[in-house]
Amino acid sequence: MxxxxxxxxxxxxxxxxxxxxxxxxxxxxxxxxxxxxxxxxxxxxxxxxxxxxxxxxxxxxxxxxxxxxxxxxxxxxxxxxxxxxxxxxxxxxxxxxxxxxxxxxxxxxxxxxxxxxxxxxxxxxxxxxxxxxxxxxxxxxxxxxxxxxxxxxxxxxxxxxxxxxxxxxxxxxxxxxxxxxxxxxxxxxxxxxxxxxxxxVVPAHRHGGQAQFIDLSVPAADDRGLGPVLDWARENLDQPLTVEDLARRAAMSPRTLHRRLRAATGTTPLQWLLQQRLLRAQNLLEATNLSIEKVGELSGFGTANNLRHHFLRHVGVSPGHYRRAFSRTMP
CATH class of the missing domain: 3.40.50.880 (Class I glutamine amidotransferase (GATase) domain)
Structure with a gap:
């Protein structure tokens, strides 16, 4: 470090x-x-x-x-x-x-x-x-x-x-x-x-690709509807989640979910899921000695190869290199 x-x-x-x-x-x-x-x-x-x-x-x-x-x-x-x-x-x-x-x-x-x-x-x-x-x-x-x-x-x-x-x-x-x-x-x-x-007391991570200007004309009820489903998704990142899964959980159509999430965060459901999976993988690599394969499973990438692909593309280094650089004992 x-x-x-x-x-x-x-x-x-x-x-x-x-x-x-x-x-x-x-x-x-x-x-x-x-x-x-x-x-x-x-x-x-x-x-x-x-x-x-x-x-x-x-x-x-x-x-x-x-x-x-x-x-x-x-x-x-x-x-x-x-x-x-x-x-x-x-x-x-x-x-x-x-x-x-x-x-x-x-x-x-x-x-x-x-x-x-x-x-x-x-x-x-x-x-x-x-x-x-x-x-x-x-x-x-x-x-x-x-x-x-x-x-x-x-x-x-x-x-x-x-x-x-x-x-x-x-x-x-x-x-x-x-x-x-x-x-x-x-x-x-x-x-x-x-x-x-x-x-x-600020958000832990907002991806750089999030929009500068968010359309606040979206009714507040939209955010109340999105909050629980996003929390649920974070708790189930080890599962092969799809946009349809999130939409079903939110009791809305995939198109409506896409529109409301885009309006609230500036990103699409798939991009949001990818960001959350990467954050989960980073935390696991830093805090545990789990194998790269297991980290890939728990963060929802499925395999070590898939995890490496997304890590190299979005983080810029391999999971192994990231772990060597940032591994620490966490409470």
Whole structure:
């Protein structure tokens, strides 16, 4: 397991609008507070200012100023670099980003850093050329501008976050929590990420492919109807569940189940089942010494080969490699 160092870019003028401060607080909360009972050592957090001299970064309209001990030079050598957001003037008015920031991001990437953006931070990665030819996202209110300004990027405005290996991007606001917890899951395993999410009182895992915008016009009764059947499905993942099984349990047609689940979560029944099976397999690999074959059975993949196929495709490593990296004794 490797937590490593996380450098968070604090751009000049952050806090205008004030929700930028929310996105800045997300990596500070997740990576900056030691969780030694979950992983020791925890991450090493650095706030890196873009200003001159003492890197005094102002947020006058938010009523505060922020002094950072680190500057852009400290991005090089960090294991992960996060750009939470950039001032709206750089997005809406086309004001150029500081060239020093763009250069520092390129140098950090060339030095091997994992590059991450939250919300409009994608504009900084894009200006550095790090998103060219890649799939990326940002807050849905700004994705059209991102696509128009940087046509080499495959902009997806429908997802919470995109994991493209060494470059990751997220939508705005709360989607930043999902991406940062996803990073913890990649680095330290599902158990640590789930426990951290529990302490933060947020959902343990929302898949990156979930929709940014959920149609809340769906009647509340739909959610009450879905909750029990989804709980039942989680308790029976070792069974060969189908969409028809879920629909029958929910006393609705498969088409209605598909529509209501899509409206409530942004994903299809089959995608939801796959996500739950992968999470179950991750927990079993971390917490038990069961054989890969048995983990495949209990998580509903049937065979070890089927488990390996889906693990390699969606997690990026084999089940055996995942277990070696994240195996731990769990209560």
């Amino acid at each position: 490797n937590a490593g160092s996380v450098a968070v870019v604090v751009t000049e003028g952050i806090g205008v609008p004030s929700w930028d401060l929310y996105e800045l607080s997300i990596p500070c909360t997740i990576f900056g507070k030691p969780q030694s009972d979950l992983a020791d050592p925890w991450y090493e957090l650095m706030l890196c200012g873009t200003g001159e001299g003492q890197q005094d970064t102002l947020a006058a309209e938010a009523g505060l100023s922020l002094w950072t001990r680190h500057g852009l030079d400290d991005l090089v050598g960090a294991d992960t670099v996060i750009v939470p957001s950039v001032p709206d003037s750089c997005v809406d008015e086309g004001r150029p980003l500081p060239q020093a920031l763009v250069t520092a991001l390129r140098l950090a990437y060339d030095a091997g850093a994992r590059m991450v953006s939250l919300c409009t931070g994608a504009f900084a990665l894009a200006e550095a050329g790090l998103l060219d030819g890649r799939r990326a996202t940002a807050h849905w209110m700004h994705t059209a501008q991102l696509a128009e300004r940087y046509p080499k990027i495959h902009v997806d405005d429908s997802v919470l976050y995109v994991d493209d290996g060494d470059v990751l991007t997220s939508a705005g606001l709360t989607a930043g929590i999902d991406l940062c917890l996803h990073l913890v899951r990649r680095d330290l395993g599902a158990y640590v990420a789930n426990q951290l999410a529990r302490r933060m």
